[in-house]
Amino acid sequence: MDERTAGTSPSGGSRTGRNLPAAIGVGVGLGALVILSLYTVKELFLLVLAGAVGVGVMEMVQAFATRGIKVPVVPVLGGMVAMLAGAYWGGAVWLLGVFVVVVFVLLIWRMFSDGTDGYVRDATGSVFVLIYPPLLAGFAALLLAPGDGRDRVIVFIAVTVASDIGGYIAGVLFGRHPMSVISPKKTWEGFAGSVAACVAVGGWLVWWLMDGALWQGALIGGLAAALATVGDLIESMIKRDLGIKDLGSILPGHGGLMDRLDSLVTTLVPVWLLMSLFF
Structure with a gap:
Protein backbone atom coordinates (compact mmCIF):
# COMPACT_ATOMS: atom_id res chain seq x y z
CA MET A 1 0.00 0.00 0.00
CA ASP A 2 1.42 3.38 -0.97
CA GLU A 3 1.52 6.07 1.67
CA ARG A 4 -0.52 9.17 0.85
CA THR A 5 -0.42 12.75 1.89
CA ALA A 6 -2.69 13.83 4.72
CA GLY A 7 -6.10 15.39 4.19
CA THR A 8 -9.33 14.49 2.47
CA SER A 9 -11.44 16.01 -0.21
CA PRO A 10 -15.07 16.93 0.38
CA SER A 11 -16.13 13.75 -1.37
CA GLY A 12 -14.29 11.61 1.18
CA GLY A 13 -11.25 10.78 -0.94
CA SER A 14 -7.68 11.62 -0.12
CA ARG A 15 -5.84 14.40 -1.92
CA THR A 16 -4.41 11.75 -4.24
CA GLY A 17 -7.88 10.48 -5.15
CA ARG A 18 -8.01 7.52 -2.78
CA ASN A 19 -11.50 6.98 -1.34
CA LEU A 20 -10.63 6.29 2.29
CA PRO A 21 -14.17 5.49 3.55
CA ALA A 22 -14.60 2.96 0.75
CA ALA A 23 -11.14 1.52 1.38
CA ILE A 24 -11.84 1.10 5.09
CA GLY A 25 -15.25 -0.45 4.42
CA VAL A 26 -13.79 -2.96 1.97
CA GLY A 27 -10.97 -3.81 4.37
CA VAL A 28 -13.37 -4.44 7.23
CA GLY A 29 -15.57 -6.58 5.00
CA LEU A 30 -12.65 -8.70 3.81
CA GLY A 31 -11.42 -9.12 7.38
CA ALA A 32 -14.85 -10.27 8.53
CA LEU A 33 -15.02 -12.80 5.67
CA VAL A 34 -11.61 -14.21 6.60
CA ILE A 35 -12.44 -14.53 10.30
CA LEU A 36 -15.86 -16.06 9.61
CA SER A 37 -14.42 -18.66 7.26
CA LEU A 38 -11.56 -19.53 9.60
CA TYR A 39 -13.58 -19.96 12.77
CA THR A 40 -16.55 -21.88 11.35
CA VAL A 41 -15.22 -24.68 9.12
CA LYS A 42 -11.63 -23.74 8.49
CA GLU A 43 -11.58 -25.42 5.08
CA LEU A 44 -13.93 -22.62 3.99
CA PHE A 45 -10.90 -20.35 4.18
CA LEU A 46 -9.40 -22.38 1.33
CA LEU A 47 -12.38 -21.38 -0.81
CA VAL A 48 -11.95 -17.73 0.14
CA LEU A 49 -8.23 -18.02 -0.61
CA ALA A 50 -8.84 -19.74 -3.95
CA GLY A 51 -11.36 -17.08 -4.93
CA ALA A 52 -9.06 -14.19 -4.07
CA VAL A 53 -6.00 -15.72 -5.72
CA GLY A 54 -8.07 -16.70 -8.75
CA VAL A 55 -9.14 -13.09 -9.25
CA GLY A 56 -5.51 -12.05 -8.77
CA VAL A 57 -4.44 -14.50 -11.47
CA MET A 58 -7.02 -13.09 -13.89
CA GLU A 59 -5.75 -9.58 -13.19
CA MET A 60 -2.18 -10.66 -13.90
CA VAL A 61 -3.22 -12.45 -17.11
CA GLN A 62 -5.05 -9.37 -18.37
CA ALA A 63 -2.17 -7.08 -17.40
CA PHE A 64 0.37 -9.25 -19.23
CA ALA A 65 -1.89 -9.31 -22.29
CA THR A 66 -1.46 -5.54 -22.63
CA ARG A 67 2.14 -6.28 -23.62
CA GLY A 68 1.27 -9.20 -25.86
CA ILE A 69 2.24 -11.88 -23.32
CA LYS A 70 -0.20 -14.78 -23.60
CA VAL A 71 -0.84 -16.68 -20.36
CA PRO A 72 -3.30 -19.62 -20.58
CA VAL A 73 -5.96 -19.18 -17.92
CA VAL A 74 -7.25 -22.77 -17.65
CA PRO A 75 -4.01 -24.57 -16.69
CA VAL A 76 -2.91 -21.75 -14.38
CA LEU A 77 -6.21 -21.71 -12.47
CA GLY A 78 -6.32 -25.51 -12.43
CA GLY A 79 -2.76 -25.59 -11.14
CA MET A 80 -3.65 -23.03 -8.47
CA VAL A 81 -6.49 -25.20 -7.13
CA MET A 111 3.91 -25.59 -27.55
CA PHE A 112 0.69 -26.61 -29.27
CA SER A 113 -1.26 -23.36 -29.07
CA ASP A 114 0.47 -20.48 -30.90
CA GLY A 115 3.49 -21.76 -32.77
CA THR A 116 7.13 -20.96 -32.14
CA ASP A 117 7.02 -17.15 -32.23
CA GLY A 118 7.02 -15.77 -28.69
CA TYR A 119 7.30 -19.22 -27.09
CA VAL A 120 9.95 -18.20 -24.53
CA ARG A 121 8.15 -14.93 -23.77
CA ASP A 122 4.77 -16.57 -23.20
CA ALA A 123 6.16 -19.59 -21.33
CA THR A 124 8.19 -17.36 -19.02
CA GLY A 125 5.20 -15.12 -18.34
CA SER A 126 3.00 -18.15 -17.66
CA VAL A 127 5.44 -19.62 -15.12
CA PHE A 128 5.77 -16.20 -13.49
CA VAL A 129 1.99 -15.96 -13.06
CA LEU A 130 1.92 -19.53 -11.69
CA ILE A 131 4.43 -18.49 -9.03
CA TYR A 132 3.01 -15.05 -8.28
CA PRO A 133 0.57 -15.46 -6.65
CA PRO A 134 -0.60 -19.18 -6.75
CA LEU A 135 2.58 -20.94 -5.57
CA LEU A 136 3.23 -18.38 -2.84
CA ALA A 137 -0.42 -18.56 -1.76
CA GLY A 138 0.05 -22.29 -1.28
CA PHE A 139 2.00 -21.48 1.86
CA ALA A 140 -1.19 -20.02 3.35
CA ALA A 141 -2.68 -23.51 2.98
CA LEU A 142 0.41 -24.89 4.75
CA LEU A 143 -0.15 -22.40 7.57
CA LEU A 144 -3.78 -23.46 7.84
CA ALA A 145 -3.17 -27.23 7.92
CA PRO A 146 -1.97 -27.77 11.56
CA GLY A 147 -4.41 -27.95 14.47
CA ASP A 148 -3.64 -24.34 15.39
CA GLY A 149 -3.73 -23.30 11.74
CA ARG A 150 -6.52 -20.77 12.28
CA ASP A 151 -4.36 -18.83 14.72
CA ARG A 152 -1.31 -19.04 12.48
CA VAL A 153 -3.26 -17.54 9.59
CA ILE A 154 -4.65 -14.78 11.80
CA VAL A 155 -1.15 -13.85 12.99
CA PHE A 156 0.14 -13.82 9.42
CA ILE A 157 -2.68 -11.64 8.09
CA ALA A 158 -2.69 -9.33 11.11
CA VAL A 159 1.02 -8.50 10.96
CA THR A 160 0.81 -7.86 7.21
CA VAL A 161 -2.20 -5.59 7.59
CA ALA A 162 -0.44 -3.85 10.48
CA SER A 163 2.42 -3.09 8.09
CA ASP A 164 0.04 -1.29 5.72
CA ILE A 165 -1.76 0.62 8.48
CA GLY A 166 1.36 1.55 10.44
CA GLY A 167 3.16 2.63 7.29
CA TYR A 168 0.20 4.67 6.07
CA ILE A 169 -0.27 6.55 9.36
CA ALA A 170 3.43 7.23 9.93
CA GLY A 171 3.89 8.22 6.29
CA VAL A 172 1.00 10.67 6.41
CA LEU A 173 2.09 12.24 9.68
CA PHE A 174 5.86 12.18 9.41
CA GLY A 175 6.86 11.11 5.91
CA ARG A 176 9.66 13.24 4.51
CA HIS A 177 12.37 10.98 3.07
CA PRO A 178 11.43 8.79 0.06
CA MET A 179 12.63 5.19 0.15
CA SER A 180 12.84 4.51 -3.59
CA VAL A 181 12.15 6.08 -6.95
CA ILE A 182 10.13 2.93 -7.72
CA SER A 183 7.42 4.12 -5.33
CA PRO A 184 8.11 7.75 -4.39
CA LYS A 185 5.22 7.92 -1.91
CA LYS A 186 6.91 5.35 0.33
CA THR A 187 9.09 6.97 2.97
CA TRP A 188 11.58 5.78 5.55
CA GLU A 189 9.34 7.26 8.23
CA GLY A 190 6.46 5.19 6.91
CA PHE A 191 8.64 2.09 6.92
CA ALA A 192 9.55 2.76 10.56
CA GLY A 193 5.83 2.95 11.33
CA SER A 194 5.30 -0.38 9.55
CA VAL A 195 8.02 -2.05 11.60
CA ALA A 196 6.72 -0.65 14.89
CA ALA A 197 3.15 -1.73 14.17
CA CYS A 198 4.17 -5.20 12.97
CA VAL A 199 6.45 -5.86 15.94
CA ALA A 200 3.74 -4.78 18.40
CA VAL A 201 0.95 -6.78 16.74
CA GLY A 202 3.14 -9.83 16.15
CA GLY A 203 4.42 -9.93 19.71
CA TRP A 204 0.93 -9.54 21.17
CA LEU A 205 -0.84 -12.11 18.95
CA VAL A 206 1.85 -14.79 19.19
CA TRP A 207 1.79 -14.45 22.98
CA TRP A 208 -2.03 -14.34 23.19
CA LEU A 209 -3.09 -16.87 20.54
CA MET A 210 -0.18 -19.29 20.42
CA ASP A 211 1.39 -19.11 23.89
CA GLY A 212 4.65 -18.08 22.29
CA ALA A 213 7.30 -15.68 23.48
CA LEU A 214 7.02 -11.98 22.79
CA TRP A 215 10.37 -11.99 20.99
CA GLN A 216 9.14 -14.69 18.61
CA GLY A 217 6.13 -12.62 17.61
CA ALA A 218 8.26 -9.50 17.36
CA LEU A 219 10.67 -11.29 15.02
CA ILE A 220 7.82 -12.53 12.84
CA GLY A 221 6.38 -9.00 12.78
CA GLY A 222 9.67 -7.31 11.93
CA LEU A 223 10.32 -9.74 9.08
CA ALA A 224 6.77 -9.27 7.81
CA ALA A 225 7.21 -5.49 7.77
CA ALA A 226 10.36 -5.71 5.65
CA LEU A 227 8.96 -8.24 3.20
CA ALA A 228 5.55 -6.57 2.91
CA THR A 229 7.38 -3.42 1.81
CA VAL A 230 9.40 -5.46 -0.69
CA GLY A 231 6.15 -6.94 -1.98
CA ASP A 232 4.73 -3.47 -2.56
CA LEU A 233 7.86 -2.46 -4.48
CA ILE A 234 7.78 -5.62 -6.60
CA GLU A 235 4.18 -4.89 -7.56
CA SER A 236 5.14 -1.29 -8.37
CA MET A 237 7.90 -2.58 -10.66
CA ILE A 238 5.45 -4.88 -12.45
CA LYS A 239 2.94 -2.08 -12.98
CA ARG A 240 5.58 0.39 -14.13
CA ASP A 241 6.97 -2.10 -16.62
CA LEU A 242 3.49 -2.85 -17.97
CA GLY A 243 2.55 0.85 -17.98
CA ILE A 244 -0.57 0.53 -15.81
CA LYS A 245 -1.64 2.25 -12.58
CA ASP A 246 -3.52 -0.61 -10.92
CA LEU A 247 -3.82 -4.28 -11.82
CA GLY A 248 -7.58 -4.09 -11.40
CA SER A 249 -10.51 -2.11 -10.02
CA ILE A 250 -12.62 -4.72 -8.26
CA LEU A 251 -12.09 -3.27 -4.76
CA PRO A 252 -13.31 0.33 -4.25
CA GLY A 253 -10.58 2.43 -2.68
CA HIS A 254 -7.95 -0.27 -3.18
CA GLY A 255 -7.72 -1.16 -6.87
CA GLY A 256 -7.43 -4.80 -7.81
CA LEU A 257 -7.07 -7.93 -5.68
CA MET A 258 -3.37 -8.11 -6.53
CA ASP A 259 -2.96 -4.59 -5.17
CA ARG A 260 -3.97 -6.11 -1.80
CA LEU A 261 -2.28 -9.49 -2.19
CA ASP A 262 1.15 -8.10 -3.10
CA SER A 263 2.40 -7.65 0.46
CA LEU A 264 0.65 -10.82 1.69
CA VAL A 265 2.20 -13.26 -0.77
CA THR A 266 5.76 -12.03 -0.25
CA THR A 267 5.54 -12.50 3.53
CA LEU A 268 4.03 -15.99 3.42
CA VAL A 269 7.10 -18.19 2.96
CA PRO A 270 9.31 -16.67 5.70
CA VAL A 271 6.39 -16.39 8.13
CA TRP A 272 5.57 -20.06 7.50
CA LEU A 273 9.21 -21.02 8.03
CA LEU A 274 9.46 -19.12 11.33
CA MET A 275 6.17 -20.51 12.63
CA SER A 276 7.22 -24.03 11.67
CA LEU A 277 10.48 -23.50 13.56
CA PHE A 278 8.92 -21.91 16.65
CA PHE A 279 5.74 -23.99 16.97
Whole structure:
Protein backbone atom coordinates (compact mmCIF):
# COMPACT_ATOMS: atom_id res chain seq x y z
CA MET A 1 0.00 0.00 0.00
CA ASP A 2 1.42 3.38 -0.97
CA GLU A 3 1.52 6.07 1.67
CA ARG A 4 -0.52 9.17 0.85
CA THR A 5 -0.42 12.75 1.89
CA ALA A 6 -2.69 13.83 4.72
CA GLY A 7 -6.10 15.39 4.19
CA THR A 8 -9.33 14.49 2.47
CA SER A 9 -11.44 16.01 -0.21
CA PRO A 10 -15.07 16.93 0.38
CA SER A 11 -16.13 13.75 -1.37
CA GLY A 12 -14.29 11.61 1.18
CA GLY A 13 -11.25 10.78 -0.94
CA SER A 14 -7.68 11.62 -0.12
CA ARG A 15 -5.84 14.40 -1.92
CA THR A 16 -4.41 11.75 -4.24
CA GLY A 17 -7.88 10.48 -5.15
CA ARG A 18 -8.01 7.52 -2.78
CA ASN A 19 -11.50 6.98 -1.34
CA LEU A 20 -10.63 6.29 2.29
CA PRO A 21 -14.17 5.49 3.55
CA ALA A 22 -14.60 2.96 0.75
CA ALA A 23 -11.14 1.52 1.38
CA ILE A 24 -11.84 1.10 5.09
CA GLY A 25 -15.25 -0.45 4.42
CA VAL A 26 -13.79 -2.96 1.97
CA GLY A 27 -10.97 -3.81 4.37
CA VAL A 28 -13.37 -4.44 7.23
CA GLY A 29 -15.57 -6.58 5.00
CA LEU A 30 -12.65 -8.70 3.81
CA GLY A 31 -11.42 -9.12 7.38
CA ALA A 32 -14.85 -10.27 8.53
CA LEU A 33 -15.02 -12.80 5.67
CA VAL A 34 -11.61 -14.21 6.60
CA ILE A 35 -12.44 -14.53 10.30
CA LEU A 36 -15.86 -16.06 9.61
CA SER A 37 -14.42 -18.66 7.26
CA LEU A 38 -11.56 -19.53 9.60
CA TYR A 39 -13.58 -19.96 12.77
CA THR A 40 -16.55 -21.88 11.35
CA VAL A 41 -15.22 -24.68 9.12
CA LYS A 42 -11.63 -23.74 8.49
CA GLU A 43 -11.58 -25.42 5.08
CA LEU A 44 -13.93 -22.62 3.99
CA PHE A 45 -10.90 -20.35 4.18
CA LEU A 46 -9.40 -22.38 1.33
CA LEU A 47 -12.38 -21.38 -0.81
CA VAL A 48 -11.95 -17.73 0.14
CA LEU A 49 -8.23 -18.02 -0.61
CA ALA A 50 -8.84 -19.74 -3.95
CA GLY A 51 -11.36 -17.08 -4.93
CA ALA A 52 -9.06 -14.19 -4.07
CA VAL A 53 -6.00 -15.72 -5.72
CA GLY A 54 -8.07 -16.70 -8.75
CA VAL A 55 -9.14 -13.09 -9.25
CA GLY A 56 -5.51 -12.05 -8.77
CA VAL A 57 -4.44 -14.50 -11.47
CA MET A 58 -7.02 -13.09 -13.89
CA GLU A 59 -5.75 -9.58 -13.19
CA MET A 60 -2.18 -10.66 -13.90
CA VAL A 61 -3.22 -12.45 -17.11
CA GLN A 62 -5.05 -9.37 -18.37
CA ALA A 63 -2.17 -7.08 -17.40
CA PHE A 64 0.37 -9.25 -19.23
CA ALA A 65 -1.89 -9.31 -22.29
CA THR A 66 -1.46 -5.54 -22.63
CA ARG A 67 2.14 -6.28 -23.62
CA GLY A 68 1.27 -9.20 -25.86
CA ILE A 69 2.24 -11.88 -23.32
CA LYS A 70 -0.20 -14.78 -23.60
CA VAL A 71 -0.84 -16.68 -20.36
CA PRO A 72 -3.30 -19.62 -20.58
CA VAL A 73 -5.96 -19.18 -17.92
CA VAL A 74 -7.25 -22.77 -17.65
CA PRO A 75 -4.01 -24.57 -16.69
CA VAL A 76 -2.91 -21.75 -14.38
CA LEU A 77 -6.21 -21.71 -12.47
CA GLY A 78 -6.32 -25.51 -12.43
CA GLY A 79 -2.76 -25.59 -11.14
CA MET A 80 -3.65 -23.03 -8.47
CA VAL A 81 -6.49 -25.20 -7.13
CA ALA A 82 -4.30 -28.31 -7.23
CA MET A 83 -1.46 -26.56 -5.38
CA LEU A 84 -3.74 -25.24 -2.64
CA ALA A 85 -5.36 -28.65 -2.15
CA GLY A 86 -2.01 -30.46 -2.31
CA ALA A 87 -0.46 -28.10 0.24
CA TYR A 88 -3.36 -28.39 2.70
CA TRP A 89 -3.90 -32.15 2.53
CA GLY A 90 -0.43 -33.30 1.48
CA GLY A 91 2.08 -30.77 2.77
CA ALA A 92 5.02 -28.90 1.27
CA VAL A 93 6.21 -31.84 -0.85
CA TRP A 94 2.85 -32.00 -2.61
CA LEU A 95 2.86 -28.24 -3.14
CA LEU A 96 6.26 -28.41 -4.81
CA GLY A 97 5.41 -31.54 -6.79
CA VAL A 98 2.17 -30.15 -8.19
CA PHE A 99 3.95 -26.90 -9.08
CA VAL A 100 6.59 -28.74 -11.13
CA VAL A 101 3.94 -30.80 -12.94
CA VAL A 102 1.93 -27.68 -13.81
CA VAL A 103 5.06 -25.94 -15.11
CA PHE A 104 5.51 -28.75 -17.63
CA VAL A 105 1.81 -28.59 -18.50
CA LEU A 106 2.20 -24.88 -19.26
CA LEU A 107 5.27 -25.49 -21.44
CA ILE A 108 3.48 -28.21 -23.40
CA TRP A 109 0.24 -26.18 -23.61
CA ARG A 110 2.06 -23.25 -25.19
CA MET A 111 3.91 -25.59 -27.55
CA PHE A 112 0.69 -26.61 -29.27
CA SER A 113 -1.26 -23.36 -29.07
CA ASP A 114 0.47 -20.48 -30.90
CA GLY A 115 3.49 -21.76 -32.77
CA THR A 116 7.13 -20.96 -32.14
CA ASP A 117 7.02 -17.15 -32.23
CA GLY A 118 7.02 -15.77 -28.69
CA TYR A 119 7.30 -19.22 -27.09
CA VAL A 120 9.95 -18.20 -24.53
CA ARG A 121 8.15 -14.93 -23.77
CA ASP A 122 4.77 -16.57 -23.20
CA ALA A 123 6.16 -19.59 -21.33
CA THR A 124 8.19 -17.36 -19.02
CA GLY A 125 5.20 -15.12 -18.34
CA SER A 126 3.00 -18.15 -17.66
CA VAL A 127 5.44 -19.62 -15.12
CA PHE A 128 5.77 -16.20 -13.49
CA VAL A 129 1.99 -15.96 -13.06
CA LEU A 130 1.92 -19.53 -11.69
CA ILE A 131 4.43 -18.49 -9.03
CA TYR A 132 3.01 -15.05 -8.28
CA PRO A 133 0.57 -15.46 -6.65
CA PRO A 134 -0.60 -19.18 -6.75
CA LEU A 135 2.58 -20.94 -5.57
CA LEU A 136 3.23 -18.38 -2.84
CA ALA A 137 -0.42 -18.56 -1.76
CA GLY A 138 0.05 -22.29 -1.28
CA PHE A 139 2.00 -21.48 1.86
CA ALA A 140 -1.19 -20.02 3.35
CA ALA A 141 -2.68 -23.51 2.98
CA LEU A 142 0.41 -24.89 4.75
CA LEU A 143 -0.15 -22.40 7.57
CA LEU A 144 -3.78 -23.46 7.84
CA ALA A 145 -3.17 -27.23 7.92
CA PRO A 146 -1.97 -27.77 11.56
CA GLY A 147 -4.41 -27.95 14.47
CA ASP A 148 -3.64 -24.34 15.39
CA GLY A 149 -3.73 -23.30 11.74
CA ARG A 150 -6.52 -20.77 12.28
CA ASP A 151 -4.36 -18.83 14.72
CA ARG A 152 -1.31 -19.04 12.48
CA VAL A 153 -3.26 -17.54 9.59
CA ILE A 154 -4.65 -14.78 11.80
CA VAL A 155 -1.15 -13.85 12.99
CA PHE A 156 0.14 -13.82 9.42
CA ILE A 157 -2.68 -11.64 8.09
CA ALA A 158 -2.69 -9.33 11.11
CA VAL A 159 1.02 -8.50 10.96
CA THR A 160 0.81 -7.86 7.21
CA VAL A 161 -2.20 -5.59 7.59
CA ALA A 162 -0.44 -3.85 10.48
CA SER A 163 2.42 -3.09 8.09
CA ASP A 164 0.04 -1.29 5.72
CA ILE A 165 -1.76 0.62 8.48
CA GLY A 166 1.36 1.55 10.44
CA GLY A 167 3.16 2.63 7.29
CA TYR A 168 0.20 4.67 6.07
CA ILE A 169 -0.27 6.55 9.36
CA ALA A 170 3.43 7.23 9.93
CA GLY A 171 3.89 8.22 6.29
CA VAL A 172 1.00 10.67 6.41
CA LEU A 173 2.09 12.24 9.68
CA PHE A 174 5.86 12.18 9.41
CA GLY A 175 6.86 11.11 5.91
CA ARG A 176 9.66 13.24 4.51
CA HIS A 177 12.37 10.98 3.07
CA PRO A 178 11.43 8.79 0.06
CA MET A 179 12.63 5.19 0.15
CA SER A 180 12.84 4.51 -3.59
CA VAL A 181 12.15 6.08 -6.95
CA ILE A 182 10.13 2.93 -7.72
CA SER A 183 7.42 4.12 -5.33
CA PRO A 184 8.11 7.75 -4.39
CA LYS A 185 5.22 7.92 -1.91
CA LYS A 186 6.91 5.35 0.33
CA THR A 187 9.09 6.97 2.97
CA TRP A 188 11.58 5.78 5.55
CA GLU A 189 9.34 7.26 8.23
CA GLY A 190 6.46 5.19 6.91
CA PHE A 191 8.64 2.09 6.92
CA ALA A 192 9.55 2.76 10.56
CA GLY A 193 5.83 2.95 11.33
CA SER A 194 5.30 -0.38 9.55
CA VAL A 195 8.02 -2.05 11.60
CA ALA A 196 6.72 -0.65 14.89
CA ALA A 197 3.15 -1.73 14.17
CA CYS A 198 4.17 -5.20 12.97
CA VAL A 199 6.45 -5.86 15.94
CA ALA A 200 3.74 -4.78 18.40
CA VAL A 201 0.95 -6.78 16.74
CA GLY A 202 3.14 -9.83 16.15
CA GLY A 203 4.42 -9.93 19.71
CA TRP A 204 0.93 -9.54 21.17
CA LEU A 205 -0.84 -12.11 18.95
CA VAL A 206 1.85 -14.79 19.19
CA TRP A 207 1.79 -14.45 22.98
CA TRP A 208 -2.03 -14.34 23.19
CA LEU A 209 -3.09 -16.87 20.54
CA MET A 210 -0.18 -19.29 20.42
CA ASP A 211 1.39 -19.11 23.89
CA GLY A 212 4.65 -18.08 22.29
CA ALA A 213 7.30 -15.68 23.48
CA LEU A 214 7.02 -11.98 22.79
CA TRP A 215 10.37 -11.99 20.99
CA GLN A 216 9.14 -14.69 18.61
CA GLY A 217 6.13 -12.62 17.61
CA ALA A 218 8.26 -9.50 17.36
CA LEU A 219 10.67 -11.29 15.02
CA ILE A 220 7.82 -12.53 12.84
CA GLY A 221 6.38 -9.00 12.78
CA GLY A 222 9.67 -7.31 11.93
CA LEU A 223 10.32 -9.74 9.08
CA ALA A 224 6.77 -9.27 7.81
CA ALA A 225 7.21 -5.49 7.77
CA ALA A 226 10.36 -5.71 5.65
CA LEU A 227 8.96 -8.24 3.20
CA ALA A 228 5.55 -6.57 2.91
CA THR A 229 7.38 -3.42 1.81
CA VAL A 230 9.40 -5.46 -0.69
CA GLY A 231 6.15 -6.94 -1.98
CA ASP A 232 4.73 -3.47 -2.56
CA LEU A 233 7.86 -2.46 -4.48
CA ILE A 234 7.78 -5.62 -6.60
CA GLU A 235 4.18 -4.89 -7.56
CA SER A 236 5.14 -1.29 -8.37
CA MET A 237 7.90 -2.58 -10.66
CA ILE A 238 5.45 -4.88 -12.45
CA LYS A 239 2.94 -2.08 -12.98
CA ARG A 240 5.58 0.39 -14.13
CA ASP A 241 6.97 -2.10 -16.62
CA LEU A 242 3.49 -2.85 -17.97
CA GLY A 243 2.55 0.85 -17.98
CA ILE A 244 -0.57 0.53 -15.81
CA LYS A 245 -1.64 2.25 -12.58
CA ASP A 246 -3.52 -0.61 -10.92
CA LEU A 247 -3.82 -4.28 -11.82
CA GLY A 248 -7.58 -4.09 -11.40
CA SER A 249 -10.51 -2.11 -10.02
CA ILE A 250 -12.62 -4.72 -8.26
CA LEU A 251 -12.09 -3.27 -4.76
CA PRO A 252 -13.31 0.33 -4.25
CA GLY A 253 -10.58 2.43 -2.68
CA HIS A 254 -7.95 -0.27 -3.18
CA GLY A 255 -7.72 -1.16 -6.87
CA GLY A 256 -7.43 -4.80 -7.81
CA LEU A 257 -7.07 -7.93 -5.68
CA MET A 258 -3.37 -8.11 -6.53
CA ASP A 259 -2.96 -4.59 -5.17
CA ARG A 260 -3.97 -6.11 -1.80
CA LEU A 261 -2.28 -9.49 -2.19
CA ASP A 262 1.15 -8.10 -3.10
CA SER A 263 2.40 -7.65 0.46
CA LEU A 264 0.65 -10.82 1.69
CA VAL A 265 2.20 -13.26 -0.77
CA THR A 266 5.76 -12.03 -0.25
CA THR A 267 5.54 -12.50 3.53
CA LEU A 268 4.03 -15.99 3.42
CA VAL A 269 7.10 -18.19 2.96
CA PRO A 270 9.31 -16.67 5.70
CA VAL A 271 6.39 -16.39 8.13
CA TRP A 272 5.57 -20.06 7.50
CA LEU A 273 9.21 -21.02 8.03
CA LEU A 274 9.46 -19.12 11.33
CA MET A 275 6.17 -20.51 12.63
CA SER A 276 7.22 -24.03 11.67
CA LEU A 277 10.48 -23.50 13.56
CA PHE A 278 8.92 -21.91 16.65
CA PHE A 279 5.74 -23.99 16.97
